[in-house]
Amino acid sequence: MSIPVFAPWDDPNEQPLIRFKNVTKRYGDFVAIDDLTQDIYAKEFFALLGPSGCGKTTMMRMLAGFETISEGTIELAGQDIAAVPPNQRAVNMMFQSYALFPHLSVYENIAFGLRRDKLPKEQIDDRVSEMLKLTRLEKFARRKPHQISGGQRQRVALARSLAKGPKLLLLDEPLGALDKKLRQETQFELMDIQETTGTTFVIVTHDQEEAMTVASRVAVMDEGRIIQVATPDGIYEAPNSVYVADFIGEVNIIKGTAKAANKEQYYVDWGVNQAPILATSERAFSDGQECYLAIRPEKISITKGKPEKAENAVQGKVLDIAYLGNLSTYHVELPGGLVIKAQTANTRRLSRRDITWEDDVWIRWNATAGVLLAE
Structure with missing residues (x-):
């Protein structure tokens, strides 16, 4: 039995939970959000990704009601929320600092919002117990925030944000204060909690x-605009621009001019006295059009001997080697000075390297390995 794929954005009958329609936000002459239109669906884990100052936090703060819109509308479940004050929106926001009350226990922190809503004690107890169980904090209910770890404090903040059952939870760099290993563990916990509750999560992060x-879809932002929205694999394997290709993961960019070869195949002229590169592209290019070939380092193989029957093979010299334990990245200088990264998985324990610094090597890749981009 095949598991249905979660992709409401591909269903024309599905109504979005959140609608940004031609939203602009200005601070004086500065445009923080520039005529932005975007739908986000119920039960999505939607990530806003981009460098500092790209507008992702402004988008989130407008959703929460902490910022007003200069132009356009934001709808939540079909309702224009411009006039709805923050405390009356079915939205909760979890801050990077967690903002826990240091004098209250874990239990009291989670119960805080429910008490303010004057819910009956029994209902509060039931809901807090449910949240403690969900975030695996039952044993820590009576402790104060300073008596638990950073990762546990993060879960308390999450439990408190979810206690009132919001339709939408906004997470502003929620894992920024955690160390790398704990952050990775907590990412999976966040995904499990989001799936269990069915709450729509929108996360702001600069960590690709x-x-x-975590995300079902990623929106890559720059200068107040969304450059591309796609699933994580779509963003990585099929970026729509050099900006997105360069922002996500490591990539080699080879600039050249396109010339038609076969159906959906092009030659890329890229270097003086160099054989053209063969690339596949569904996007049409005219002869002589400037283009950029984006290839991930793991799609390029490296050998000492010249490969036979390679669609693309170029000789170069090893400048640098980055050994990362599971992977080795080779920086190979090609004729003309262009440096290309090629990656190999270290599947076996090796006492010495096959390829080392200053070696003459060949790099090769298939025509389908890269993405041909116009800008």
């Missing part, structure tokens, strides 16, 4: 790995 791990 985090966005790629």
